[in-house]
Amino acid sequence: MTSVVAQFPEFRDRCVLVTGGGSGIGAAIVEGFARQGAKVSFIDIAEAESRELAMRLSRDSEHPVHFFKADLRNIGAIRQTVDAVVAQSGPITVLVNNAAWDDRHEFDTVTEEYWDNNQATNLRHVFFTAQAVAPSMRAAGGGAIINMSSIAFLLNMPEFPAYSTAKAAVIGLTKSLAGKLGPDNIRVNCILPGMIVTERQMKLWLTEEGIAQTIKRQCLKKVLHGDAIVGPCLFLASDCAAAVTAQSLIVDGGIF
Numbered sequence: 001m002t003s004v005v006a007q008f009p010e011f012r013d014r015c016v017l018v019t020g021g022g023s024g025i026g027a028a029i030v031e032g033f034a035r036q037g038a039k040v041s042f043i044d045i046a047e048a049e050s051r052e053l054a055m056r057l058s059r060d061s062e063h064p065v066h067f068f069k070a071d072l073r074n075i076g077a078i079r080q081t082v083d084a085v086v087a088q089s090g091p092i093t094v095l096v097n098n099a100a101w102d103d104r105h106e107f108d109t110v111t112e113e114y115w116d117n118n119q120a121t122n123l124r125h126v127f128f129t130a131q132a133v134a135p136s137m138r139a140a141g142g143g144a145i146i147n148m149s150s151i152a153f154l155l156n157m158p159e160f161p162a163y164s165t166a167k168a169a170v171i172g173l174t175k176s177l178a179g180k181l182g183p184d185n186i187r188v189n190c191i192l193p194g195m196i197v198t199e200r201q202m203k204l205w206l207t208e209e210g211i212a213q214t215i216k217r218q219c220l221k222k223v224l225h226g227d228a229i230v231g232p233c234l235f236l237a238s239d240c241a242a243a244v245t246a247q248s249l250i251v252d253g254g255i256f
């Protein structure tokens with residue numbers, strides 16, 4: 001459950017789309033916007049947990065939270081889903097490109113097929129979802145896009161070269177889209193989370209010892225969860241950030 005309490009009245013009744021909103025950071029962002037009275041839709045590939053989240057949040061949100069099942073590696077499915085979201089909830093004015101998969105992979109055994117699939121999972125859809133949503137934002141007179149990068153690519157981490165490449169590219173893409181879409185009053189910014197402890201991270205990659213080691217390197221000596229990203233995301237999407245575009249915001253508790 002998100003602990004962010006700030007209210008941004010401009011989100012009330014506005015249509016927000018979050019990719020990969022079914023779990024982890026994305027689920028916290030979906031909840032964060034739903035609590036602002038926004039009409040929130042999210043895309044995810046994982047059906048059971050996404051349905052459960054949409055049902056739980058719809059119970060006490062002003063608007064039902066809508067889950068759309070789609071594989072973001074399929075560009076046709078992205079376009080169809082964006083059309084369905086607009087038909088159901090009106091023009092999308094906030095897009096959070098959050099979905100990714102931080103799969104570990106061995107340098108020596110990465111194949112061409114693996115590489116392409118990794119980029120399709122972590123990078124390609126960021127562009128194509130923005131492309132699909134842009135007409136809606138233009139028609140509404142503007143909008144905000146927030147792309148999720150990662151500090152991972154800044155730390156020379158050896159265990160996921162393809163993922164790190166995609167996350168670095170998200171910053172370049174953010175800046176180029178900001179340049180292209182700025183004249184349409186569409187702002188494009190990027191968040192670089194640090195170690196955000198989620199259920200999936202705990203199940204697959206994190207250990208108590210590893211968490212403690214990272215916290216030693218953070219200025220703030222606390223475990224960060226998905227809600228740590230919600231406030232920065234709401235801020236970047238809000239009118240408070242009306243002059244902020246093409247920027248990257250690191251949210252990692254101050255790793256040194």
Ligand SMILES: NC(=O)c1ccc[n+]([C@@H]2O[C@H](COP(=O)([O-])OP(=O)(O)OC[C@H]3O[C@@H](n4cnc5c(N)ncnc54)[C@H](O)[C@@H]3O)[C@@H](O)[C@H]2O)c1
Pocket residue numbers: 019020021022023024025026043044045046070071072073097098099100101102121148149150151152192193194195196197198200201
């Ligand atoms: N958790 C962290 O420590 C951390 C750190 C840095 C950056 N990030 C970034 O923040 C974002 C969210 O991270 P998270 O840890 O919550 O991730 P996660 O893996 O828990 O969640 C990602 C969501 O995207 C969905 N998804 C994955 N592939 C998909 C596809 N092909 N089609 C549709 N949905 C798909 C998953 O089902 C999942 O619900 C990601 O962009 C990640 O790279 C996370």
